[in-house]
Amino acid sequence: MNVPSVNPLDSMISADRSTDASYDRIKAIVASRLGVSPAHLDDDSRIEQLGLDSVALAEALVAVAESYAVEIAADTVAASFTPVMTLRDLIDAFCTSVERAQSDRR
Amino acid sequence: MGLHTTVRFDPDMTTDSGAGHSLPERITAIQNMVRELSLGACVRSIAGGLAQQLLDSAGGDANAVTTGLSPDLSEGLFATNSSIQLIRCDGMQVAVGRAEHVPALIETGGTVADRVLLTAADVESGNPVLVVASTGGQDCSVHAEPNVLLAGAGFGRVDLDHTPVDVATIRSLADPAWRTRVTACIAEARLLIAHAAIELAQRVIAVTVDHVTRRAFRSGRLADLQVVRHRLVEATGRARVATEYAWSVTDDWERADPARSAAAVAMHVATAVGEIVESCAQLFGGSGYLTDNWISSARDDIAVAGLMLGDPDRLRDCLRDKRCGGRALPAATSRQHAADERLSADIWRDVAPEIASWDANSTLPREAYKLFGRAGLTGLTVPVEYGGQGLEQWQALSVLREAMRFGLTGLCTSIGAQSAIALPLLLAHGTNQQRETYVRGIVSGELVAGVALTEDSGGSDLVNTVRTRAEPVDSGWVINGQKAFVTNGPVADVILVLAYTNRAAGALGMTLFAVPAHAPGCQRLPPLSTTVLRSAPTGRVVLQDCQVPRDALIGSVGYGLAYVSRMFDVERLMVAALAAAAASACLEQTRDCLSAEDGLDPHIAAELIDAHLEAEVCDRFVERVVRHSTASGVARLDPLIAKSTVVDLAQHIIRRCRRIVGARILSREVLARLVADAAVFSVYGGTSETVRDAAAALILSGAARSAESSDE
Numbered sequence: 124m125n126v127p128s129v130n131p132l133d134s135m136i137s138a139d140r141s142t143d144a145s146y147d148r149i150k151a152i153v154a155s156r157l158g159v160s161p162a163h164l165d166d167d168s169r170i171e172q173l174g175l176d177s178v179a180l181a182e183a184l185v186a187v188a189e190s191y192a193v194e195i196a197a198d199t200v201a202a203s204f205t206p207v208m209t210l211r212d213l214i215d216a217f218c219t220s221v222e223r224a225q226s227d228r229r
Numbered sequence: 230m231g232l233h234t235t236v237r238f239d240p241d242m243t244t245d246s247g248a249g250h251s252l253p254e255r256i257t258a259i260q261n262m263v264r265e266l267s268l269g270a271c272v273r274s275i276a277g278g279l280a281q282q283l284l285d286s287a288g289g290d291a292n293a294v295t296t297g298l299s300p301d302l303s304e305g306l307f308a309t310n311s312s313i314q315l316i317r318c319d320g321m322q323v324a325v326g327r328a329e330h331v332p333a334l335i336e337t338g339g340t341v342a343d344r345v346l347l348t349a350a351d352v353e354s355g356n357p358v359l360v361v362a363s364t365g366g367q368d369c370s371v372h373a374e375p376n377v378l379l380a381g382a383g384f385g386r387v388d389l390d391h392t393p394v395d396v397a398t399i400r401s402l403a404d405p406a407w408r409t410r411v412t413a414c415i416a417e418a419r420l421l422i423a424h425a426a427i428e429l430a431q432r433v434i435a436v437t438v439d440h441v442t443r444r445a446f447r448s449g450r451l452a453d454l455q456v457v458r459h460r461l462v463e464a465t466g467r468a469r470v471a472t473e474y475a476w477s478v479t480d481d482w483e484r485a486d487p488a489r490s491a492a493a494v495a496m497h498v499a500t501a502v503g504e505i506v507e508s509c510a511q512l513f514g515g516s517g518y519l520t521d522n523w524i525s526s527a528r529d530d531i532a533v534a535g536l537m538l539g540d541p542d543r544l545r546d547c548l549r550d551k552r553c554g555g556r557a558l559p560a561a562t563s564r565q566h567a568a569d570e571r572l573s574a575d576i577w578r579d580v581a582p583e584i585a586s587w588d589a590n591s592t593l594p595r596e597a598y599k600l601f602g603r604a605g606l607t608g609l610t611v612p613v614e615y616g617g618q619g620l621e622q623w624q625a626l627s628v629l630r631e632a633m634r635f636g637l638t639g640l641c642t643s644i645g646a647q648s649a650i651a652l653p654l655l656l657a658h659g660t661n662q663q664r665e666t667y668v669r670g671i672v673s674g675e676l677v678a679g680v681a682l683t684e685d686s687g688g689s690d691l692v693n694t695v696r697t698r699a700e701p702v703d704s705g706w707v708i709n710g711q712k713a714f715v716t717n718g719p720v721a722d723v724i725l726v727l728a729y730t731n732r733a734a735g736a737l738g739m740t741l742f743a744v745p746a747h748a749p750g751c752q753r754l755p756p757l758s759t760t761v762l763r764s765a766p767t768g769r770v771v772l773q774d775c776q777v778p779r780d781a782l783i784g785s786v787g788y789g790l791a792y793v794s795r796m797f798d799v800e801r802l803m804v805a806a807l808a809a810a811a812a813s814a815c816l817e818q819t820r821d822c823l824s825a826e827d828g829l830d831p832h833i834a835a836e837l838i839d840a841h842l843e844a845e846v847c848d849r850f851v852e853r854v855v856r857h858s859t860a861s862g863v864a865r866l867d868p869l870i871a872k873s874t875v876v877d878l879a880q881h882i883i884r885r886c887r888r889i890v891g892a893r894i895l896s897r898e899v900l901a902r903l904v905a906d907a908a909v910f911s912v913y914g915g916t917s918e919t920v921r922d923a924a925a926a927l928i929l930s931g932a933a934r935s936a937e938s939s940d941e
Contacts, residue, residue, distance in 0.1 A: 157927070158865035174930030177692060177736035181791040184737065188785070197787020201734035 269381030297328030305540030458925035466874030602674020658784035679721030750775030805871035
């Protein structure tokens with residue numbers, strides 16, 4: 124379910140943001156959720172090994188959505204998450220979600 | 230050998246003339262030395278540096294001089310023991326006596342330090358003096374000590390049999406300025422050892438994390454066992470707390486009394502590192518005792534580190550409050566309240582007399598919320614444009630800390646549910662209308678907010694315990710479920726409800742709603758009768774086909790748990806701050822209680838000094854984490870550490886107070902309330918067990934170690 128944003132500031136904020144979902148930027152967001160530097164995260168680790176449980180993932184998703192000022196439909200993303208997916212796959216999934224949300228808005 | 234020379238501690242760095250090296254830089258050098266060499270090497274360097282500093286001569290070989298100070302002067306630094314007299318013999322000044330456990334005396338190859346700086350009693354003047362004796366002569370014999378003390382530290386014994394001393398080097402400790410300088414140098418050496426010991430303890434934890442993640446156990450790894458994970462969290466917590474305390478003292482070094490500061494760090498670190506290494510070494514089983522296992526030597530080194538830091542009884546004496554005269558009790562920690570003066574003690578003094586009647590009814594009257602609103606207490610961190618005070622989080626905590634002196638844990642909990650959760654949620658994710666209506670109303674005290682997360686099936690693991698569901702309908706949403714232990718629930722005007730909107734999506738299937746209390750189908754039940762937090766109205770909220778409009782939605786669908794979860798960091802830090810403040814308040818009460826009596830058992834006095842120190846340590850940790858979090862985003866582990874380690878330490882202090890006060894607690898209302906309410910610190914805001922589970926996941930993923938290195 125994609126609920127329209129109710130925050131009128133969103134459109135103003137997004138004007139200042141880069142419109143392309145970048146792998147490194149999203150990785151930095153995930154790293155900050157874990158309280159580590161992105162350099163300490165191995166992209167091939169399974170996300171469960173990194174301590175990213177479902178709540179942490181939800182927080183990371185919301186942080187990504189806020190960073191790009193887009194609405195990412197939570198339930199469609201939730202369906203693609205598994206604890207054994209790699210960090211790389213997770214970040215790619217986030218990238219795809221951001222891009223889809225951006226094109227929906229355009 | 231190359232390694233040995235490259236990281237050799239530079240003694241010039243400890244002298245004033247070695248300008249350019251700040252205290253933090255010297256600490257970093259010592260930490261590197263622990264990592265690359267050993268604690269023994271650190272001790273040797275620190276001892277050599279101290280001697281150089283005291284001699285005030287920057288030149289010379291690093292190992293040319295060392296220290297043999299008496300415990301009367303050094304509070305047992307390096308465990309050195311010396312009993313030496315300076316006498317006049319044949320027109321010369323000669324030293325007679327012995328110094329044991331002198332560090333840096335004997336080099337690895339057997340080379341002996343050229344000179345030893347010693348404390349001696351000048352028989353003629355009756356004053357203690359510092360003298361320098363040469364080890365070369367036949368009147369002075371040097372013996373290596375069996376290697377029970379740190380390997381590499383070069384411990385030895387010096388026997389002086391009428392050894393001539395250079396008259397020019399004799400410095401009387403009766404000279405106050407010189408004495409002050411000597412004391413400061415010794416304090417600095419003690420601080421460096423403390424930092425070195427913590428560094429070694431951190432390494433022990435890192436090695437242990439590595440061990441338990443590799444070690445097979447049954448069908449998995451040792452690290453899969455909850456008991457192992459919790460033990461690691463406890464060790465990591467002790468290390469984090471000790472590290473922050475040592476650095477907070479280091480940061481204040483120039484402003485505080487160095488002898489007192491160093492003694493405080495030494496006392497705390499000696500206990501903490503001992504517990505850390507025992508806890509970790511246990512996880513190695515029998516192999517932890519094999520001499521070729523690094524952990525066994527680390528265990529031996531850390532056991533000795535306590536001795537290096539000094540004699541606990543003498544150190545404790547440094548913490549006695551001199552102003553107490555013979556009463557030998559420490560002063561209550563005097564704190565600087567950076568928060569607005571208008572917000573400090575007065576309001577609590579007004580409120581405190583009312584608390585008994587509020588307690589009796591297990592609730593707060595509406596007037597109380599309005600009073601808090603008028604005093605600015607509810608919106609301490611809310612921006613000024615919404616009627617708040619616009620304070621930083623750490624300033625807000627210092628206001629609540631003041632309230633704890635009156636035993637107002639329940640009140641702080643009621644205010645905290647609004648200020649740490651409801652208001653930040655509405656400010657961060659609410660619509661303009663929600664912010665205008667609710668935030669302004671709550672800040673002024675006209676409205677009361679409750680936060681409804683927990684259900685009967687539990688509250689710490691929301692993904693698996695929430696049953697409440699919200700279904701979309703044409704007019705908005707229909708919510709069904711029951712929420713338990715809703716703080717402010719019985720009197721709330723608006724209740725933030727977490728409900729599943731898509732059960733299959735798990736953590737991404739929950740949504741947050743601002744439910745008006747008058748919404749059809751929303752029923753607030755009367756306050757629960759509880760034994761703790763009596764004045765925080767807490768109760769059940771029943772939602773039966775509860776209809777709310779579309780604009781009750783907070784933020785986005787599916788994001789509710791993430792929003793709430795991010796607020797938990799602040800909540801956990803707040804609970805830890807309350808726990809630390811409750812411990813300080815209990816100590817203050819205990820002190821008052823005992824002051825009424827004549828004579829104080831010395832064991833109890835000692836226990837109170839130790840407890841005061843621990844309370845100070847807790848307080849500093851929380852304050853530093855909160856301050857740091859406002860600057861650069863909080864390290865995720867620290868709020869969890871605060872909620873588990875600090876709460877444990879604080880509850881331990883409170884139990885000690887209860888034991889010391891005994892039956893006298895029956896006539897002490899504030900103390901009785903503090904003690905009763907303290908039990909809940911390990912339950913609300915996530916139980917200690919859940920919090921340790923979460924912390925263990927971070928530690929085992931290596932996050933903790935990486936966070937350490939990125940902090941530096």
